[in-house]
Amino acid sequence: MALWDKSGIPHKGWTCIFMEDLGADLEDLDADERKDYYENCEMCNHEGIRYVHIMEHPEFDGQLRVGCSCAEKMEEDYANPRLREKALRNKYSRLATFMKKKWTLRPNGNYTLKFKGYYITIMSSKFKKDEYGIIFNGKQTWKINSLSKAKRVAFDIIDAHLQN
Numbered sequence: 001m002a003l004w005d006k007s008g009i010p011h012k013g014w015t016c017i018f019m020e021d022l023g024a025d026l027e028d029l030d031a032d033e034r035k036d037y038y039e040n041c042e043m044c045n046h047e048g049i050r051y052v053h054i055m056e057h058p059e060f061d062g063q064l065r066v067g068c069s070c071a072e073k074m075e076e077d078y079a080n081p082r083l084r085e086k087a088l089r090n091k092y093s094r095l096a097t098f099m100k101k102k103w104t105l106r107p108n109g110n111y112t113l114k115f116k117g118y119y120i121t122i123m124s125s126k127f128k129k130d131e132y133g134i135i136f137n138g139k140q141t142w143k144i145n146s147l148s149k150a151k152r153v154a155f156d157i158i159d160a161h162l163q164n
Contacts, residue, residue: 003064034050039065044067122151134154
């Protein structure tokens with residue numbers, strides 16, 4: 001039964017507190033395999049929700065994970081849920097482009113990348129095997145346990161900088 005039909009569930013007055021892209025870390029899978037990781041909308045039971053709007057309501061205990069159409073109805077806003085989802089889709093597209101970039105391995109063992117006019121460096125820890133750190137814009141971030149995760153963190157850091 002869809003929650004739209006269940007008594008005691010508010011239909012309006014919800015707030016989106018966060019959005020999640022369930023496909024962001026599944027770039028190695030093809031489209032059919034990715035669908036196994038998607039969710040059903042908790043409000044209407046629509047299958048295959050990749051971009052999840054996490055909703056709260058003051059008269060509802062807990063959160064609901066819903067698709068864009070239900071988020072629009074729940075918030076009574078037919079513009080911002082689509083804009084949020086579009087922004088998340090665009091971020092995923094930027095991430096996919098970034099992850100294809102070729103990093104330069106320096107003689108000192110550091111990896112560097114010039115991206116949109118900024119240099120970002122990934123360094124191996126001298127003290128712990130398989131630990132990496134990132135240097136960007138004079139700040140350091142450490143304790144990343146793989147090179148691929150370090151590249152993902154590097155994207156998050158530089159993307160946040162570029163979006164501000």
